[in-house]
Amino acid sequence: MQARQNAARRDAPPVDPAGAGREAALAHYDELARLGKALSSPIRLRLLDLLRQGPRSVEVLAERAGVTVANASQHLQQLRGGRLVEADKRGQQVVYRLAGSAVSSFFAELRALAEALLPEMDRLKHGLLVAEPEARAALLARVRAGAVTLLDVRPAEEFEAGHLRGALSVPLAELPARLPELPKGREVVAYCRGPFCHLALEAVRLLEGAGYRAQHLDLGPPDLGADDLVTGAAAPPARSPARAAPRRKR
Amino acid sequence: MQARQNAARRDAPPVDPAGAGREAALAHYDELARLGKALSSPIRLRLLDLLRQGPRSVEVLAERAGVTVANASQHLQQLRGGRLVEADKRGQQVVYRLAGSAVSSFFAELRALAEALLPEMDRLKHGLLVAEPEARAALLARVRAGAVTLLDVRPAEEFEAGHLRGALSVPLAELPARLPELPKGREVVAYCRGPFCHLALEAVRLLEGAGYRAQHLDLGPPDLGADDLVTGAAAPPARSPARAAPRRKR
DNA sequence: TGCATATTCAATGGATAACTTGATTTCAAG
DNA sequence: CTTGAAATCAAGTTATCCATTGAATATGCA
Numbered sequence: 001m002q003a004r005q006n007a008a009r010r011d012a013p014p015v016d017p018a019g020a021g022r023e024a025a026l027a028h029y030d031e032l033a034r035l036g037k038a039l040s041s042p043i044r045l046r047l048l049d050l051l052r053q054g055p056r057s058v059e060v061l062a063e064r065a066g067v068t069v070a071n072a073s074q075h076l077q078q079l080r081g082g083r084l085v086e087a088d089k090r091g092q093q094v095v096y097r098l099a100g101s102a103v104s105s106f107f108a109e110l111r112a113l114a115e116a117l118l119p120e121m122d123r124l125k126h127g128l129l130v131a132e133p134e135a136r137a138a139l140l141a142r143v144r145a146g147a148v149t150l151l152d153v154r155p156a157e158e159f160e161a162g163h164l165r166g167a168l169s170v171p172l173a174e175l176p177a178r179l180p181e182l183p184k185g186r187e188v189v190a191y192c193r194g195p196f197c198h199l200a201l202e203a204v205r206l207l208e209g210a211g212y213r214a215q216h217l218d219l220g221p222p223d224l225g226a227d228d229l230v231t232g233a234a235a236p237p238a239r240s241p242a243r244a245a246p247r248r249k250r
Numbered sequence: 251m252q253a254r255q256n257a258a259r260r261d262a263p264p265v266d267p268a269g270a271g272r273e274a275a276l277a278h279y280d281e282l283a284r285l286g287k288a289l290s291s292p293i294r295l296r297l298l299d300l301l302r303q304g305p306r307s308v309e310v311l312a313e314r315a316g317v318t319v320a321n322a323s324q325h326l327q328q329l330r331g332g333r334l335v336e337a338d339k340r341g342q343q344v345v346y347r348l349a350g351s352a353v354s355s356f357f358a359e360l361r362a363l364a365e366a367l368l369p370e371m372d373r374l375k376h377g378l379l380v381a382e383p384e385a386r387a388a389l390l391a392r393v394r395a396g397a398v399t400l401l402d403v404r405p406a407e408e409f410e411a412g413h414l415r416g417a418l419s420v421p422l423a424e425l426p427a428r429l430p431e432l433p434k435g436r437e438v439v440a441y442c443r444g445p446f447c448h449l450a451l452e453a454v455r456l457l458e459g460a461g462y463r464a465q466h467l468d469l470g471p472p473d474l475g476a477d478d479l480v481t482g483a484a485a486p487p488a489r490s491p492a493r494a495a496p497r498r499k500r
Numbered sequence: 501t502g503c504a505t506a507t508t509c510a511a512t513g514g515a516t517a518a519c520t521t522g523a524t525t526t527c528a529a530g
Numbered sequence: 531c532t533t534g535a536a537a538t539c540a541a542g543t544t545a546t547c548c549a550t551t552g553a554a555t556a557t558g559c560a
Contacts, residue, residue, distance in 0.1 A: 026316075028446040029292035029299075032364050036289030041518085042279035045286065049279075057535060066276075071519060073538060091529045092536055094326050099367055106363050114282050115355050117333040117349055121281050196278040206311040291548085308507060323508060342506055342557040435552060502560085509554065516547070524539070530532085 006059045038082035039110065043067055044075050051085060052222040053154065053193055054161030055097035104222050111195065113151045139217055143189055144229065148215075149182055151175075151190040153203045164191065165231045172199045172206075179210055186212045194220035288332035289360065293317055294325045301335060302354045302472040303404070303443055304411030305347035354472050361445065389467055393439055393477065398465075399432055401425075401440040403453045412442065414469045415481045422449045429460055437463045444470035 046065045050056060051102055056064075062072035076096050079085045084103050088097045098104055115121045142148050145166070152159045152167040157170040170178050172192075182188060188207050192199035197217045208212035221230045257275045288294055296315045300306065306314075312322035314446045326346050329335045334353050337346045348354055392398050393414070402417040409419040420428050424440075432438060438457055442449035445468045457464035471480045 026292065026296070028371065029295045031368050032295045032360060033290055033292045034368070035285060035364055036291070036295065037517095039286030040283055040285045041286070042276065043518095045279045045282045046276070059535095065270060068520075069537070070521085070539090073536095074518085077538085089527090089537095094537060102363055102366050106359060109356060110282060110285060113352055114285055116352050118281050118284070121278065123290055131323040293548095309505095318550075319507070320509090320551085323506095324548085327508085339507095339557085342509060502559105504560100505556100505558080506546100507554105507556080512550090512551080514547105514548085515558100518543100518545075520543085521541090523535100523540105523541100526537085527543105528535085530534105 001010065007105050016064075016183065026034045037187060038084050039098075040078050041075065043071070043079075044079055045107075047072065047075055047079065048098070048103070048107055049194065049196065051096060051098050053158045053220070055095045057090075057095055059093070061096065071170060090193060090208075101225070102223050104225070108223055136218070139189065139215060140229075141148070142187070148187045148189045151182075151200075151203060152192075153187055153190050153199045158193070162230055164224065164229050172203055174204055175203055179207075180210065182207075184212075187215065189215045189217050191217040194218070194223055254286070269275040270443055284332050285334070288329050288334050291325065291328075293321070294329055295357075297322065297329065298334065298348070298357055299389055299444065299446065301348050302357060303408045303470070305345045307343040307345055309343070311346065324410060324472070350352070351475070357359055358473055366476060389439065389465060390479075392437070393467065398437045400430075400438045401450075401453060402442075403440050403449045404442050404447075404470075412480055413478050414474065417441075420453075422453055425453055429457075432457075432462065434462075437465065438497070439465045439467050440472060444468070444473055 021054075039048075043065060047061055050061055050064050058073050058076060059069055061076070062069045066070060068074075078089070078095075080087060084099055085096050086099050087094050133137040143150055143166075146166060150164060150167040152163050152169050154169075155171050156169055159167070162171065168181070170181075175215065190200040190207070192203075197220065200216050200218075200219045204214040204216045223228055224237065267484045271488050274492075289298075294313060297311055300311055308323050309319055309324060311326070315322060317325075324339070326335065330337060330346075334349055336342050336349050339345075358407050393400055393416075396416060400414060400417040402413050402419050403422045403425065405421050406419055409417070410475075413419065418431070420431075440453040440457070442453075447470065450466050450494040452463045454466045473481055
């Protein structure tokens, strides 16, 4: 189909002096477009972002993304066609994962570009926005210094696949019941998957309602992978399944 | 239309504990997808890559990309909708340009990701491939040292919008006639727009046929912008149209 | 004012993509 | 061998996209 497009295009106005390597060169843009196509659906982007937290089965991904299993399966296959994700069968379920840490950092760069180009991105970031780099850096410094109670409000499996050093795993649903665990006078910082994830925001709302001084860190472990802050299984999201990689287990 | 999709998606299986910030969060992926969509067509990617060489009118872009003017215009408008390019009228023609240097470097990263993920990219790179980083670095070192005759075989306007320091502008079509200008014993290095551009390859073929020792540098000025090697108007492709920017006219 | 150029607009037909539904494969467990 | 779960496949409908065509809208120039 792409070949047909190329042929059609080549007939148009070939003003180029040398028509030799043209279709070969154009083929490269077709390849690039394969990646672009993979990134052209909100659902696929959401699946990709979820996979940045670690490998997951189709069913879990579908649930988290809010789509049917069949639909998620189809999207995942498209992502696999674009070589952005890989999959292998574990028992009776298929576990998808990113094709490499480069995919995760590329996603972060796409996000950064979007925030730079599309002004509406930050604005409708649910009202709350720590977006200012200085405020975020200050927050991170406090986190790094251990001056705050750090809360990971993602599902437990995602915590286990990699989390910030010193964080406490308290999935959002459990937070109300586990409030007594948190020292009362201390500032609480909650994080989740990243800027597009609302879990930490709701945790902060909940904490403030309960009288805590709470802050929202709008980055997730995948975004802080280059930092010295991530620990657990997958700072850069799991690349090689079995090969070596004897990371110190927290 | 995206709002409608969201509504439909929200009805599906809302297993999420808190359904509060969901549609707001999903809106972010819609925004990301706008960028992805812009990158999902080979023609748009080609136009973007051409714009990395400098601002151009619709007509020129259409000709270089090998599409009709109307078609190019529509694609350019989609790019503008995705905020990747900007345009303003100069006389009776509309000059498009990248929305910022971030777009150019993002393109380079997309290309790098494609080369990392899609093995077929390098293979069919017209046979010739200097792709090995060491070889390329050595070549660049010789170029930087002025040990070679450096040839810019792009159209003259693109040379004027920015080129490698010390390069000679010899558009491919003029090369046969201007061979006498080139010292005979010296190694010649030809470059053009970047890895997907065939001009330099054909120049090398031509030069070798004429008895020269010739090499192909598979990077263009936009890719070497961070380097100290680019001179002329636009190392990072022109950002602000009228504001300041008193370009020295070559 | 009138003509030519550059670009965009609007409409068409053909191809692609998205989501749903129901059937099918594959594997583990009994 | 049967049952059930997980994932994919296949078919069908709807929506969207894409390239082409011809008209319309500027803008500069005579």
